[in-house]
Amino acid sequence: MKKTPADAAPVEVKDLRKSFGEQKVLDGITLRVAPGETVAILGRSGTGKSVLLKLMIGLQSPDSGSVRIAGQEITNLDVNQLNEVRKKVGFLFQKAALYDSLTVEQNVAFPLKRHSDMSEGEQKERVRELLESVGMQEDQQKMPSDISGGMQKRVGLARALALDPEILLFDEPTAGLDPITAAEIGKLVLDLKKKRKITVVVVTHDVRGAKVMSDRMVLIHEGSIVAEGSFEELQKKRNRFVAQFIADGAEE
Amino acid sequence: MGTAANAGRSNGISATLPNGRLWDQLGRAKTFLVSGVEWFGELGMFCARLARAAVLPPYEFQELIRQCDTIGSKSLPLAALAGAATGVVLALQTHDSLVRFGARSMLPAVVIFSILKESGPVITGLVVSGRVGAGIGAELGSMRVTEQIDAMEASAVDPYKYLVATRVFACILMLPLLTLAASFCGILMGWVSITLAEPISLRLFFEKGFKNVLFSDFIPPVLKTAVFGFIIGLVSSFQGMRTKGGTEGVGRSTTSSVVLSSLFVILADVILVRLILSVWG
Numbered sequence: 001m002k003k004t005p006a007d008a009a010p011v012e013v014k015d016l017r018k019s020f021g022e023q024k025v026l027d028g029i030t031l032r033v034a035p036g037e038t039v040a041i042l043g044r045s046g047t048g049k050s051v052l053l054k055l056m057i058g059l060q061s062p063d064s065g066s067v068r069i070a071g072q073e074i075t076n077l078d079v080n081q082l083n084e085v086r087k088k089v090g091f092l093f094q095k096a097a098l099y100d101s102l103t104v105e106q107n108v109a110f111p112l113k114r115h116s117d118m119s120e121g122e123q124k125e126r127v128r129e130l131l132e133s134v135g136m137q138e139d140q141q142k143m144p145s146d147i148s149g150g151m152q153k154r155v156g157l158a159r160a161l162a163l164d165p166e167i168l169l170f171d172e173p174t175a176g177l178d179p180i181t182a183a184e185i186g187k188l189v190l191d192l193k194k195k196r197k198i199t200v201v202v203v204t205h206d207v208r209g210a211k212v213m214s215d216r217m218v219l220i221h222e223g224s225i226v227a228e229g230s231f232e233e234l235q236k237k238r239n240r241f242v243a244q245f246i247a248d249g250a251e252e
Numbered sequence: 253m254g255t256a257a258n259a260g261r262s263n264g265i266s267a268t269l270p271n272g273r274l275w276d277q278l279g280r281a282k283t284f285l286v287s288g289v290e291w292f293g294e295l296g297m298f299c300a301r302l303a304r305a306a307v308l309p310p311y312e313f314q315e316l317i318r319q320c321d322t323i324g325s326k327s328l329p330l331a332a333l334a335g336a337a338t339g340v341v342l343a344l345q346t347h348d349s350l351v352r353f354g355a356r357s358m359l360p361a362v363v364i365f366s367i368l369k370e371s372g373p374v375i376t377g378l379v380v381s382g383r384v385g386a387g388i389g390a391e392l393g394s395m396r397v398t399e400q401i402d403a404m405e406a407s408a409v410d411p412y413k414y415l416v417a418t419r420v421f422a423c424i425l426m427l428p429l430l431t432l433a434a435s436f437c438g439i440l441m442g443w444v445s446i447t448l449a450e451p452i453s454l455r456l457f458f459e460k461g462f463k464n465v466l467f468s469d470f471i472p473p474v475l476k477t478a479v480f481g482f483i484i485g486l487v488s489s490f491q492g493m494r495t496k497g498g499t500e501g502v503g504r505s506t507t508s509s510v511v512l513s514s515l516f517v518i519l520a521d522v523i524l525v526r527l528i529l530s531v532w533g
Binding site (some may be wrong): 054057059069079083084086087089091094095097098099100101110111114115159163166 | 310383391393398399400402403404405407408409410
Protein backbone atom coordinates (compact mmCIF):
# COMPACT_ATOMS: atom_id res chain seq x y z
CA MET A 1 0.00 0.00 0.00
CA LYS A 2 1.47 3.36 -1.09
CA LYS A 3 1.97 5.89 1.72
CA THR A 4 0.14 9.21 1.58
CA PRO A 5 2.39 12.21 0.79
CA ALA A 6 3.05 14.17 4.01
CA ASP A 7 1.76 17.50 2.64
CA ALA A 8 -1.41 16.05 1.09
CA ALA A 9 -4.80 16.67 2.66
CA PRO A 10 -6.34 13.30 3.57
CA VAL A 11 -9.69 14.39 2.12
CA GLU A 12 -10.18 17.16 -0.41
CA VAL A 13 -13.19 17.73 -2.63
CA LYS A 14 -13.51 20.57 -5.11
CA ASP A 15 -16.62 21.89 -6.79
CA LEU A 16 -18.38 18.57 -6.46
CA ARG A 17 -21.70 18.22 -8.22
CA LYS A 18 -24.13 15.31 -8.23
CA SER A 19 -27.69 14.99 -9.47
CA PHE A 20 -30.14 12.11 -9.58
CA GLY A 21 -32.29 12.76 -12.63
CA GLU A 22 -33.76 16.22 -12.23
CA GLN A 23 -32.89 16.38 -8.54
CA LYS A 24 -29.71 18.34 -7.83
CA VAL A 25 -28.22 16.84 -4.64
CA LEU A 26 -24.76 18.43 -4.42
CA ASP A 27 -24.16 21.74 -6.12
CA GLY A 28 -20.51 22.70 -5.98
CA ILE A 29 -19.22 21.38 -2.65
CA THR A 30 -15.63 22.30 -1.80
CA LEU A 31 -14.09 20.91 1.38
CA ARG A 32 -10.60 20.23 2.70
CA VAL A 33 -9.96 18.09 5.77
CA ALA A 34 -6.53 18.46 7.42
CA PRO A 35 -4.57 15.46 8.77
CA GLY A 36 -5.90 14.36 12.17
CA GLU A 37 -8.88 16.70 11.94
CA THR A 38 -12.46 15.61 12.64
CA VAL A 39 -15.03 17.31 10.47
CA ALA A 40 -18.75 16.89 11.01
CA ILE A 41 -20.96 17.41 7.99
CA LEU A 42 -24.41 18.46 9.11
CA GLY A 43 -27.63 19.08 7.30
CA ARG A 44 -31.26 18.09 7.13
CA SER A 45 -32.23 14.58 6.07
CA GLY A 46 -32.06 14.09 2.31
CA THR A 47 -29.59 16.93 1.66
CA GLY A 48 -26.96 14.62 0.13
CA LYS A 49 -24.66 14.18 3.14
CA SER A 50 -24.46 10.40 2.69
CA VAL A 51 -24.01 10.85 -1.06
CA LEU A 52 -21.03 13.13 -0.35
CA LEU A 53 -19.50 10.43 1.86
CA LYS A 54 -20.08 7.75 -0.79
CA LEU A 55 -18.45 9.99 -3.40
CA MET A 56 -15.42 10.23 -1.11
CA ILE A 57 -14.86 6.50 -1.31
CA GLY A 58 -15.86 6.01 -4.94
CA LEU A 59 -19.11 4.15 -4.26
CA GLN A 60 -20.78 6.72 -6.50
CA SER A 61 -19.37 8.89 -9.27
CA PRO A 62 -19.79 12.66 -9.32
CA ASP A 63 -21.26 14.49 -12.30
CA SER A 64 -18.32 16.88 -12.10
CA GLY A 65 -15.66 18.03 -9.66
CA SER A 66 -12.69 16.49 -7.98
CA VAL A 67 -12.30 14.08 -5.06
CA ARG A 68 -8.78 13.59 -3.69
CA ILE A 69 -8.29 10.96 -1.01
CA ALA A 70 -4.88 10.59 0.63
CA GLY A 71 -3.51 12.88 -2.05
CA GLN A 72 -4.87 10.89 -4.97
CA GLU A 73 -7.61 11.88 -7.38
CA ILE A 74 -10.13 9.00 -7.29
CA THR A 75 -12.71 10.04 -9.87
CA ASN A 76 -10.72 8.61 -12.78
CA LEU A 77 -9.35 5.41 -11.23
CA ASP A 78 -10.15 1.84 -12.30
CA VAL A 79 -11.46 -0.68 -9.76
CA ASN A 80 -8.02 -2.02 -8.75
CA GLN A 81 -6.51 1.45 -8.28
CA LEU A 82 -9.58 2.55 -6.37
CA ASN A 83 -9.32 -0.49 -4.09
CA GLU A 84 -5.75 0.51 -3.21
CA VAL A 85 -7.05 3.90 -2.05
CA ARG A 86 -9.99 2.29 -0.23
CA LYS A 87 -7.58 0.27 1.92
CA LYS A 88 -6.57 3.56 3.54
CA VAL A 89 -10.15 4.40 4.41
CA GLY A 90 -12.54 2.89 6.95
CA PHE A 91 -16.25 3.37 6.40
CA LEU A 92 -19.00 2.97 9.00
CA PHE A 93 -22.39 2.71 7.33
CA GLN A 94 -25.59 4.21 8.70
CA LYS A 95 -27.07 0.79 9.53
CA ALA A 96 -23.63 -0.82 10.03
CA ALA A 97 -24.16 -3.03 6.90
CA LEU A 98 -22.69 -6.11 8.56
CA TYR A 99 -22.61 -9.23 6.34
CA ASP A 100 -25.55 -11.16 7.72
CA SER A 101 -24.26 -14.58 6.67
CA LEU A 102 -21.06 -14.13 8.70
CA THR A 103 -20.52 -14.06 12.47
CA VAL A 104 -19.34 -10.91 14.27
CA GLU A 105 -15.78 -12.30 14.27
CA GLN A 106 -15.89 -13.16 10.55
CA ASN A 107 -17.26 -9.70 9.75
CA VAL A 108 -14.29 -7.99 11.39
CA ALA A 109 -11.84 -10.51 9.92
CA PHE A 110 -13.27 -10.03 6.40
CA PRO A 111 -10.96 -7.18 5.26
CA LEU A 112 -8.00 -8.64 7.18
CA LYS A 113 -8.25 -11.99 5.39
CA ARG A 114 -8.04 -10.29 2.04
CA HIS A 115 -5.66 -7.41 2.56
CA SER A 116 -3.20 -8.31 5.30
CA ASP A 117 -0.20 -10.61 5.48
CA MET A 118 -1.16 -11.79 8.96
CA SER A 119 -1.27 -15.47 9.83
CA GLU A 120 -4.61 -16.91 10.92
CA GLY A 121 -3.55 -16.70 14.58
CA GLU A 122 -2.48 -13.06 14.20
CA GLN A 123 -5.77 -12.27 12.48
CA LYS A 124 -7.72 -13.84 15.35
CA GLU A 125 -5.71 -11.82 17.86
CA ARG A 126 -6.26 -8.60 15.89
CA VAL A 127 -10.01 -9.26 15.65
CA ARG A 128 -10.12 -9.91 19.41
CA GLU A 129 -8.27 -6.63 20.06
CA LEU A 130 -10.59 -4.67 17.77
CA LEU A 131 -13.73 -6.15 19.29
CA GLU A 132 -12.36 -5.49 22.75
CA SER A 133 -11.74 -1.84 21.84
CA VAL A 134 -15.45 -1.46 21.03
CA GLY A 135 -16.64 -3.59 23.96
CA MET A 136 -17.86 -6.52 21.86
CA GLN A 137 -15.35 -9.23 22.79
CA GLU A 138 -18.06 -11.39 24.40
CA ASP A 139 -20.15 -11.58 21.23
CA GLN A 140 -17.62 -12.81 18.68
CA GLN A 141 -19.57 -15.90 17.65
CA LYS A 142 -22.97 -14.20 17.41
CA MET A 143 -24.66 -13.48 14.10
CA PRO A 144 -25.46 -9.82 13.28
CA SER A 145 -29.20 -10.57 13.51
CA ASP A 146 -28.73 -11.65 17.16
CA ILE A 147 -27.30 -8.32 18.36
CA SER A 148 -28.88 -4.87 18.80
CA GLY A 149 -28.50 -1.89 16.44
CA GLY A 150 -26.01 -0.20 18.77
CA MET A 151 -23.93 -3.38 18.99
CA GLN A 152 -24.01 -3.69 15.21
CA LYS A 153 -22.61 -0.16 14.94
CA ARG A 154 -19.79 -1.09 17.32
CA VAL A 155 -18.95 -4.15 15.22
CA GLY A 156 -19.16 -2.00 12.09
CA LEU A 157 -16.69 0.39 13.71
CA ALA A 158 -14.33 -2.49 14.56
CA ARG A 159 -14.55 -3.68 10.94
CA ALA A 160 -13.86 -0.15 9.65
CA LEU A 161 -10.72 -0.04 11.84
CA ALA A 162 -9.46 -3.50 10.83
CA LEU A 163 -6.93 -2.31 8.24
CA ASP A 164 -5.70 0.51 10.48
CA PRO A 165 -6.99 3.21 8.11
CA GLU A 166 -5.64 6.76 7.82
CA ILE A 167 -9.13 8.13 7.25
CA LEU A 168 -12.47 7.20 8.77
CA LEU A 169 -15.81 8.05 7.22
CA PHE A 170 -18.87 7.76 9.47
CA ASP A 171 -22.36 7.85 8.04
CA GLU A 172 -24.80 8.84 10.81
CA PRO A 173 -22.97 6.94 13.58
CA THR A 174 -25.60 7.80 16.20
CA ALA A 175 -28.79 7.69 14.11
CA GLY A 176 -31.51 5.42 15.46
CA LEU A 177 -29.72 4.84 18.77
CA ASP A 178 -30.89 5.70 22.26
CA PRO A 179 -29.08 8.70 23.85
CA ILE A 180 -26.88 6.51 26.07
CA THR A 181 -25.71 4.25 23.23
CA ALA A 182 -25.27 7.32 20.99
CA ALA A 183 -23.07 8.92 23.67
CA GLU A 184 -21.06 5.67 23.92
CA ILE A 185 -20.46 5.63 20.17
CA GLY A 186 -19.45 9.31 20.37
CA LYS A 187 -17.00 8.46 23.14
CA LEU A 188 -15.54 5.63 21.06
CA VAL A 189 -14.89 8.08 18.22
CA LEU A 190 -13.22 10.51 20.63
CA ASP A 191 -11.02 7.71 22.03
CA LEU A 192 -10.05 6.78 18.50
CA LYS A 193 -9.04 10.35 17.74
CA LYS A 194 -6.84 10.46 20.82
CA LYS A 195 -5.21 7.05 20.33
CA ARG A 196 -4.71 6.90 16.59
CA LYS A 197 -4.82 10.49 15.33
CA ILE A 198 -7.00 9.44 12.43
CA THR A 199 -8.66 11.93 10.09
CA VAL A 200 -12.41 11.59 10.54
CA VAL A 201 -15.35 12.80 8.47
CA VAL A 202 -18.69 12.33 10.23
CA VAL A 203 -21.98 12.83 8.49
CA THR A 204 -24.77 13.47 10.97
CA HIS A 205 -27.80 15.54 11.83
CA ASP A 206 -27.10 15.11 15.53
CA VAL A 207 -25.73 18.56 16.47
CA ARG A 208 -24.93 17.58 20.06
CA GLY A 209 -22.94 14.55 18.92
CA ALA A 210 -21.13 16.61 16.29
CA LYS A 211 -20.26 19.27 18.88
CA VAL A 212 -18.59 16.64 21.07
CA MET A 213 -16.85 14.68 18.30
CA SER A 214 -15.69 17.27 15.79
CA ASP A 215 -13.07 20.01 15.48
CA ARG A 216 -15.03 21.70 12.71
CA MET A 217 -18.62 21.62 11.51
CA VAL A 218 -19.78 22.03 7.94
CA LEU A 219 -23.42 22.78 7.35
CA ILE A 220 -24.98 21.75 4.03
CA HIS A 221 -28.24 23.19 2.78
CA GLU A 222 -29.80 22.72 -0.66
CA GLY A 223 -26.64 21.10 -2.04
CA SER A 224 -24.19 23.80 -0.94
CA ILE A 225 -22.12 24.57 2.14
CA VAL A 226 -23.85 27.43 3.94
CA ALA A 227 -21.55 27.67 6.97
CA GLU A 228 -18.45 26.11 8.47
CA GLY A 229 -16.37 26.53 11.60
CA SER A 230 -16.36 25.46 15.22
CA PHE A 231 -19.65 25.23 17.09
CA GLU A 232 -19.00 28.59 18.73
CA GLU A 233 -18.23 30.20 15.37
CA LEU A 234 -21.44 28.80 13.88
CA GLN A 235 -23.41 30.23 16.80
CA LYS A 236 -22.27 33.69 15.80
CA LYS A 237 -23.52 33.34 12.20
CA ARG A 238 -26.54 35.46 11.38
CA ASN A 239 -27.97 33.01 8.85
CA ARG A 240 -31.46 31.96 9.99
CA PHE A 241 -31.09 28.35 8.81
CA VAL A 242 -27.75 27.97 10.62
CA ALA A 243 -29.15 29.46 13.82
CA GLN A 244 -32.20 27.21 13.65
CA PHE A 245 -30.14 24.11 12.95
CA ILE A 246 -27.59 24.49 15.71
CA ALA A 247 -30.08 25.70 18.32
CA ASP A 248 -30.51 22.09 19.45
CA GLY A 249 -26.81 21.76 20.29
CA ALA A 250 -26.78 25.08 22.14
CA GLU A 251 -29.45 23.94 24.58
CA GLU A 252 -26.99 21.81 26.58
CA MET B 253 -77.21 22.56 -29.12
CA GLY B 254 -75.87 20.50 -26.27
CA THR B 255 -76.92 17.35 -28.03
CA ALA B 256 -75.28 18.43 -31.27
CA ALA B 257 -72.06 19.21 -29.42
CA ASN B 258 -72.13 15.82 -27.68
CA ALA B 259 -72.72 14.08 -30.98
CA GLY B 260 -69.82 16.00 -32.52
CA ARG B 261 -67.58 15.10 -29.59
CA SER B 262 -68.54 11.43 -29.72
CA ASN B 263 -67.89 11.39 -33.45
CA GLY B 264 -64.53 13.02 -32.82
CA ILE B 265 -63.68 10.40 -30.20
CA SER B 266 -64.68 7.51 -32.38
CA ALA B 267 -62.60 8.99 -35.18
CA THR B 268 -59.47 9.47 -33.06
CA LEU B 269 -59.71 6.47 -30.69
CA PRO B 270 -58.23 3.79 -32.93
CA ASN B 271 -55.28 6.07 -33.77
CA GLY B 272 -54.87 6.99 -30.08
CA ARG B 273 -54.84 3.33 -29.09
CA LEU B 274 -52.41 2.55 -31.87
CA TRP B 275 -50.03 5.28 -30.67
CA ASP B 276 -50.40 4.06 -27.10
CA GLN B 277 -49.57 0.53 -28.11
CA LEU B 278 -46.66 1.67 -30.26
CA GLY B 279 -45.39 3.76 -27.34
CA ARG B 280 -45.62 0.77 -25.01
CA ALA B 281 -43.91 -1.50 -27.53
CA LYS B 282 -41.13 1.07 -27.92
CA THR B 283 -40.64 1.32 -24.13
CA PHE B 284 -40.59 -2.48 -23.87
CA LEU B 285 -38.06 -2.75 -26.71
CA VAL B 286 -35.80 -0.04 -25.27
CA SER B 287 -35.85 -1.57 -21.78
CA GLY B 288 -35.12 -4.99 -23.32
CA VAL B 289 -32.12 -3.62 -25.21
CA GLU B 290 -30.95 -1.82 -22.05
CA TRP B 291 -31.31 -5.05 -20.06
CA PHE B 292 -29.15 -6.99 -22.52
CA GLY B 293 -26.62 -4.15 -22.65
CA GLU B 294 -26.32 -4.10 -18.86
CA LEU B 295 -26.08 -7.91 -18.83
CA GLY B 296 -23.21 -7.67 -21.32
CA MET B 297 -21.32 -5.22 -19.09
CA PHE B 298 -22.09 -7.42 -16.08
CA CYS B 299 -20.62 -10.44 -17.94
CA ALA B 300 -17.46 -8.48 -18.79
CA ARG B 301 -16.98 -7.46 -15.16
CA LEU B 302 -17.70 -11.02 -14.02
CA ALA B 303 -15.18 -12.47 -16.51
CA ARG B 304 -12.50 -10.06 -15.27
CA ALA B 305 -13.26 -10.84 -11.63
CA ALA B 306 -13.28 -14.59 -12.25
CA VAL B 307 -10.00 -14.70 -14.16
CA LEU B 308 -7.80 -12.39 -12.09
CA PRO B 309 -6.40 -13.58 -8.72
CA PRO B 310 -6.98 -13.75 -5.79
CA TYR B 311 -9.57 -16.51 -5.93
CA GLU B 312 -12.27 -17.06 -3.33
CA PHE B 313 -12.03 -20.88 -3.03
CA GLN B 314 -13.52 -21.03 0.46
CA GLU B 315 -16.61 -19.11 -0.61
CA LEU B 316 -16.85 -21.26 -3.76
CA ILE B 317 -16.97 -24.42 -1.61
CA ARG B 318 -19.61 -22.85 0.63
CA GLN B 319 -21.69 -21.96 -2.43
CA CYS B 320 -21.26 -25.49 -3.87
CA ASP B 321 -22.71 -26.78 -0.61
CA THR B 322 -25.58 -24.28 -0.61
CA ILE B 323 -26.40 -24.75 -4.28
CA GLY B 324 -25.45 -28.40 -4.71
CA SER B 325 -26.03 -30.50 -1.64
CA LYS B 326 -28.98 -28.46 -0.42
CA SER B 327 -30.72 -28.81 -3.81
CA LEU B 328 -30.04 -32.56 -3.96
CA PRO B 329 -33.24 -33.78 -2.23
CA LEU B 330 -35.41 -31.57 -4.46
CA ALA B 331 -33.61 -32.57 -7.68
CA ALA B 332 -33.74 -36.26 -6.70
CA LEU B 333 -37.46 -36.05 -5.89
CA ALA B 334 -38.25 -34.22 -9.13
CA GLY B 335 -36.21 -36.80 -11.08
CA ALA B 336 -37.97 -39.69 -9.32
CA ALA B 337 -41.42 -38.25 -10.01
CA THR B 338 -40.51 -37.72 -13.67
CA GLY B 339 -39.30 -41.34 -13.88
CA VAL B 340 -42.57 -42.68 -12.48
CA VAL B 341 -44.76 -40.55 -14.76
CA LEU B 342 -42.63 -41.27 -17.82
CA ALA B 343 -42.69 -45.04 -17.18
CA LEU B 344 -46.46 -45.11 -16.68
CA GLN B 345 -47.23 -42.99 -19.76
CA THR B 346 -44.72 -44.76 -22.00
CA HIS B 347 -45.87 -48.18 -20.84
CA ASP B 348 -49.40 -47.42 -21.94
CA SER B 349 -48.32 -46.10 -25.36
CA LEU B 350 -45.84 -48.87 -26.11
CA VAL B 351 -48.30 -51.60 -25.13
CA ARG B 352 -50.78 -50.03 -27.56
CA PHE B 353 -48.20 -50.10 -30.39
CA GLY B 354 -46.98 -53.59 -29.47
CA ALA B 355 -43.48 -52.47 -28.50
CA ARG B 356 -43.56 -53.37 -24.80
CA SER B 357 -40.00 -54.79 -24.90
CA MET B 358 -38.69 -51.32 -25.78
CA LEU B 359 -39.96 -49.88 -22.49
CA PRO B 360 -36.66 -49.90 -20.48
CA ALA B 361 -34.71 -48.36 -23.38
CA VAL B 362 -37.32 -45.64 -24.00
CA VAL B 363 -37.51 -44.70 -20.31
CA ILE B 364 -33.72 -44.61 -19.86
CA PHE B 365 -33.12 -42.71 -23.12
CA SER B 366 -35.81 -40.14 -22.32
CA ILE B 367 -34.53 -39.52 -18.83
CA LEU B 368 -30.85 -39.39 -19.74
CA LYS B 369 -31.20 -37.26 -22.85
CA GLU B 370 -33.93 -34.79 -21.96
CA SER B 371 -36.18 -35.18 -18.94
CA GLY B 372 -33.38 -35.41 -16.34
CA PRO B 373 -31.42 -32.34 -17.52
CA VAL B 374 -34.46 -30.14 -18.14
CA ILE B 375 -36.27 -31.04 -14.93
CA THR B 376 -33.06 -30.43 -12.94
CA GLY B 377 -32.50 -27.10 -14.74
CA LEU B 378 -36.02 -25.90 -13.97
CA VAL B 379 -36.09 -27.11 -10.38
CA VAL B 380 -32.70 -25.53 -9.65
CA SER B 381 -33.65 -22.27 -11.37
CA GLY B 382 -36.62 -22.13 -8.98
CA ARG B 383 -34.76 -22.95 -5.80
CA VAL B 384 -31.31 -21.51 -6.46
CA GLY B 385 -32.42 -18.63 -8.72
CA ALA B 386 -34.79 -17.37 -6.04
CA GLY B 387 -32.13 -17.83 -3.35
CA ILE B 388 -29.42 -15.92 -5.22
CA GLY B 389 -31.78 -13.15 -6.37
CA ALA B 390 -33.16 -12.64 -2.86
CA GLU B 391 -29.80 -12.86 -1.08
CA LEU B 392 -27.93 -10.47 -3.36
CA GLY B 393 -30.96 -8.20 -3.58
CA SER B 394 -31.24 -7.85 0.17
CA MET B 395 -27.46 -7.37 0.43
CA ARG B 396 -27.77 -4.55 -2.12
CA VAL B 397 -30.60 -2.72 -0.34
CA THR B 398 -28.98 -3.07 3.11
CA GLU B 399 -25.69 -1.62 1.77
CA GLN B 400 -23.76 -4.85 2.43
CA ILE B 401 -22.47 -4.81 -1.15
CA ASP B 402 -21.40 -1.17 -0.73
CA ALA B 403 -19.65 -2.18 2.51
CA MET B 404 -17.80 -4.89 0.62
CA GLU B 405 -16.66 -2.42 -2.02
CA ALA B 406 -15.67 0.06 0.70
CA SER B 407 -13.50 -2.72 2.20
CA ALA B 408 -11.70 -2.93 -1.17
CA VAL B 409 -13.22 -6.34 -1.91
CA ASP B 410 -14.70 -6.87 -5.37
CA PRO B 411 -18.28 -8.16 -4.90
CA TYR B 412 -18.17 -9.58 -8.42
CA LYS B 413 -15.34 -11.84 -7.31
CA TYR B 414 -16.66 -12.75 -3.85
CA LEU B 415 -20.41 -12.88 -4.49
CA VAL B 416 -21.06 -13.31 -8.20
CA ALA B 417 -18.19 -15.43 -9.58
CA THR B 418 -18.45 -17.94 -6.74
CA ARG B 419 -22.20 -18.39 -7.25
CA VAL B 420 -21.95 -18.69 -11.03
CA PHE B 421 -19.10 -21.25 -10.81
CA ALA B 422 -20.93 -23.22 -8.12
CA CYS B 423 -24.00 -23.40 -10.39
CA ILE B 424 -21.85 -24.53 -13.34
CA LEU B 425 -20.18 -27.25 -11.25
CA MET B 426 -23.24 -28.46 -9.38
CA LEU B 427 -25.85 -28.67 -12.14
CA PRO B 428 -24.27 -31.69 -13.92
CA LEU B 429 -23.93 -33.51 -10.59
CA LEU B 430 -27.52 -32.76 -9.65
CA THR B 431 -28.60 -33.93 -13.10
CA LEU B 432 -26.81 -37.24 -12.59
CA ALA B 433 -28.60 -37.67 -9.26
CA ALA B 434 -31.99 -36.72 -10.74
CA SER B 435 -31.51 -39.05 -13.73
CA PHE B 436 -30.42 -41.92 -11.47
CA CYS B 437 -33.50 -41.49 -9.26
CA GLY B 438 -35.72 -41.15 -12.34
CA ILE B 439 -34.42 -44.40 -13.86
CA LEU B 440 -34.70 -46.23 -10.55
CA MET B 441 -38.25 -45.06 -9.90
CA GLY B 442 -39.11 -45.78 -13.54
CA TRP B 443 -38.07 -49.38 -12.94
CA VAL B 444 -40.08 -49.51 -9.68
CA SER B 445 -43.26 -48.32 -11.38
CA ILE B 446 -42.80 -50.71 -14.31
CA THR B 447 -42.02 -53.66 -12.10
CA LEU B 448 -45.15 -53.03 -10.02
CA ALA B 449 -47.26 -53.49 -13.14
CA GLU B 450 -45.32 -56.41 -14.63
CA PRO B 451 -42.30 -57.63 -12.64
CA ILE B 452 -38.88 -57.23 -14.28
CA SER B 453 -35.55 -57.58 -12.49
CA LEU B 454 -33.42 -54.46 -12.09
CA ARG B 455 -30.54 -56.22 -13.85
CA LEU B 456 -32.67 -57.09 -16.88
CA PHE B 457 -34.14 -53.58 -16.92
CA PHE B 458 -30.63 -52.07 -16.99
CA GLU B 459 -29.36 -54.59 -19.57
CA LYS B 460 -32.24 -53.85 -21.93
CA GLY B 461 -32.22 -50.13 -21.23
CA PHE B 462 -28.50 -49.42 -21.49
CA LYS B 463 -27.84 -51.88 -24.35
CA ASN B 464 -27.71 -49.18 -26.99
CA VAL B 465 -26.71 -46.21 -24.83
CA LEU B 466 -23.40 -44.69 -25.95
CA PHE B 467 -21.25 -42.13 -24.19
CA SER B 468 -22.28 -39.67 -26.86
CA ASP B 469 -25.89 -40.13 -25.70
CA PHE B 470 -24.97 -39.52 -22.12
CA ILE B 471 -22.21 -36.90 -21.95
CA PRO B 472 -23.60 -33.98 -24.04
CA PRO B 473 -26.94 -33.76 -22.18
CA VAL B 474 -25.14 -33.78 -18.82
CA LEU B 475 -22.66 -31.13 -19.98
CA LYS B 476 -25.59 -29.13 -21.34
CA THR B 477 -26.67 -28.62 -17.75
CA ALA B 478 -23.39 -26.81 -17.05
CA VAL B 479 -24.71 -24.18 -19.51
CA PHE B 480 -28.02 -24.19 -17.61
CA GLY B 481 -26.00 -23.63 -14.42
CA PHE B 482 -24.18 -20.69 -16.01
CA ILE B 483 -27.51 -19.17 -17.08
CA ILE B 484 -29.13 -19.63 -13.65
CA GLY B 485 -26.11 -18.23 -11.78
CA LEU B 486 -25.61 -15.33 -14.17
CA VAL B 487 -29.22 -14.20 -14.56
CA SER B 488 -30.14 -14.47 -10.87
CA SER B 489 -26.92 -12.76 -9.73
CA PHE B 490 -27.51 -10.00 -12.28
CA GLN B 491 -31.09 -9.46 -11.11
CA GLY B 492 -29.97 -9.50 -7.47
CA MET B 493 -27.09 -7.06 -7.97
CA ARG B 494 -29.27 -4.49 -9.78
CA THR B 495 -31.97 -4.47 -7.08
CA LYS B 496 -33.36 -1.06 -6.27
CA GLY B 497 -35.76 0.12 -3.61
CA GLY B 498 -36.28 -1.72 -0.33
CA THR B 499 -38.05 -5.00 0.30
CA GLU B 500 -40.38 -4.49 -2.64
CA GLY B 501 -37.32 -4.37 -4.90
CA VAL B 502 -36.00 -7.58 -3.34
CA GLY B 503 -39.34 -9.26 -4.07
CA ARG B 504 -39.19 -8.08 -7.68
CA SER B 505 -35.60 -9.34 -8.08
CA THR B 506 -36.49 -12.72 -6.61
CA THR B 507 -39.44 -13.19 -8.94
CA SER B 508 -37.59 -11.99 -12.02
CA SER B 509 -34.58 -14.20 -11.18
CA VAL B 510 -36.77 -17.30 -11.22
CA VAL B 511 -38.84 -16.30 -14.23
CA LEU B 512 -35.94 -15.18 -16.40
CA SER B 513 -33.58 -18.02 -15.51
CA SER B 514 -36.33 -20.62 -16.18
CA LEU B 515 -37.15 -18.92 -19.48
CA PHE B 516 -33.52 -18.80 -20.59
CA VAL B 517 -32.95 -22.43 -19.52
CA ILE B 518 -35.82 -23.50 -21.81
CA LEU B 519 -34.54 -21.35 -24.70
CA ALA B 520 -30.98 -22.62 -24.20
CA ASP B 521 -32.31 -26.19 -24.22
CA VAL B 522 -33.88 -25.68 -27.64
CA ILE B 523 -30.61 -24.30 -29.05
CA LEU B 524 -28.37 -26.85 -27.33
CA VAL B 525 -30.49 -29.87 -28.38
CA ARG B 526 -30.24 -28.67 -31.98
CA LEU B 527 -26.49 -28.18 -31.57
CA ILE B 528 -25.97 -31.59 -29.93
CA LEU B 529 -28.00 -33.31 -32.65
CA SER B 530 -26.02 -31.63 -35.42
CA VAL B 531 -22.64 -32.45 -33.82
CA TRP B 532 -23.26 -35.92 -32.36
CA GLY B 533 -26.18 -36.95 -34.58
